Amino acid sequence: MKNLLNRRTIRKYADKEVSAQLLNRLMNEAARTQTMGNLQLYSVVVTRSQAMKERLAPAHFNQPMVTQAPVVLTICADFNRTSQWARCRKAQPGYGNFLSFQNAAIDALLYTQTLCNLMDEEGLGYCYLGTTVYMPQMIIDTLQLPQLVMPVATLTVGWPAEEPALSDRLPLQSFVHEETYKDYTPQDIDTYYTPKEQLDENRHFVEINHKETLAQIFTDIRYTKKDNEAMSATLLQTLRNQGFID
Numbered sequence: 001m002k003n004l005l006n007r008r009t010i011r012k013y014a015d016k017e018v019s020a021q022l023l024n025r026l027m028n029e030a031a032r033t034q035t036m037g038n039l040q041l042y043s044v045v046v047t048r049s050q051a052m053k054e055r056l057a058p059a060h061f062n063q064p065m066v067t068q069a070p071v072v073l074t075i076c077a078d079f080n081r082t083s084q085w086a087r088c089r090k091a092q093p094g095y096g097n098f099l100s101f102q103n104a105a106i107d108a109l110l111y112t113q114t115l116c117n118l119m120d121e122e123g124l125g126y127c128y129l130g131t132t133v134y135m136p137q138m139i140i141d142t143l144q145l146p147q148l149v150m151p152v153a154t155l156t157v158g159w160p161a162e163e164p165a166l167s168d169r170l171p172l173q174s175f176v177h178e179e180t181y182k183d184y185t186p187q188d189i190d191t192y193y194t195p196k197e198q199l200d201e202n203r204h205f206v207e208i209n210h211k212e213t214l215a216q217i218f219t220d221i222r223y224t225k226k227d228n229e230a231m232s233a234t235l236l237q238t239l240r241n242q243g244f245i246d
Contacts, residue, residue, distance in 0.1 A: 004117070008166060010125025011065045013158030018070045018124065023157070026118045033114035041104035042111045043078040045143050046071060052142070059138035060131040060154065069156035074132070074139060075112045077104030079244075080148040095148060101244040105152050112153045125160035128153065134231050136238045147243035168196050 027044060035041065047053055048071055056074075057066040066072060079100050083093035112128075119126055132139065132154045139151045174192035184192075196202060197214045206214055209221060219225075239245045 004120070006166065007120060008125075008160075008164050009127050010158070010160045010162060010164070011063075011127050011156075012160070012162040013065070013069050013125060013156075014161040016070070016159045018157055018159070022122065023071065026115060026122065029118055030111055030115035033110050035107050035110070036103045039082050040107065040111075041078055041082060042108035043076045043081065043149065044111075045074040045076065045145075047074065047143075048072075055142045056139065056154075059135045059142070060129050061134075063129065063131070065127050065156040066129070069127075069158045071157040073115075073155040073157060074143060074151050075108050075115075075153040075155070076145060077101060077108045077150045077152050078148070079104050080146050083148055096243045096246075098239070098245055100148075101150060101239060105150070108152045112155065116155070119157065123159070125158055127156045129156065133235055136235065137241065140238065140242070145242070147241075150239065150242050150244065168199060170196070 023046070031040060047056060050067070053067045053069075053072055056072060057063070060066045079093075079095040083095055086093040116126060116128070132151050136151050139145070139154075140149075143151070145151065170192055174188075193214075202214050205217060206212070209217055211217055211220065236245065
């Protein structure tokens with residue numbers, strides 16, 4: 001098994017097909033992952049055509065790998081299939097609520113991570129697109145997702161054409177709490193974050209953006225309060241449109 005300590009996000013792909021046989025095998029194996037009530041509350045939309053990738057790209061801020069990757073996978077929280085099954089079997093489903101979305105989203109993300117691990121083992125490269133939840137309605141319209149189906153993750157997939165440097169990670173003691181949660185003191189923050197802040201690439205990032213600290217990059221540029229609130233409103237409205245919120 002490939003060591004996860006060497007896992008890299010791949011954004012550049014070789015001009016080489018990812019066969020349907022291989023991808024289907026991995027997606028089938030990934031279905032052995034944990035799932036609530038053994039219901040498998042997820043669906044995967046596989047996009048291979050260039051035209052469809054170009055239609056999806058604006059929902060992901062036109063990141064180049066969306067149109068350049070051989071395959072784009074959109075993983076959805078799906079209570080539609082289970083609800084259809086219930087109605088076809090003389091049962092009355094009651095899954096148009098936020099708890100059901102939460103359960104389906106957890107199922108979908110567990111499936112996504114298991115699939116990523118399996119792709120790592122095969123030598124495939126992939127990039128997880130966090131943009132999926134920023135403009136979900138565009139994805140819903142493009143992929144013709146019915147009510148009770150909500151996109152929660154997107155993977156661009158292909159054979160790697162790069163070997164980028166490993167990204168930094170916080171140390172284990174920064175996120176593991178024994179018995180109860182121990183809140184962080186300023187001294188803890190210094191211990192855990194100073195090595196990250198002192199990396200050359202992060203110091204350069206702060207400099208070119210004319211900021212004082214790395215934290216300001218995240219609060220003032222990358223994930224601002226204004227953007228978070230606007231996209232939260234969009235996400236809530238989309239959940240209403242998809243029938244997960246009244």
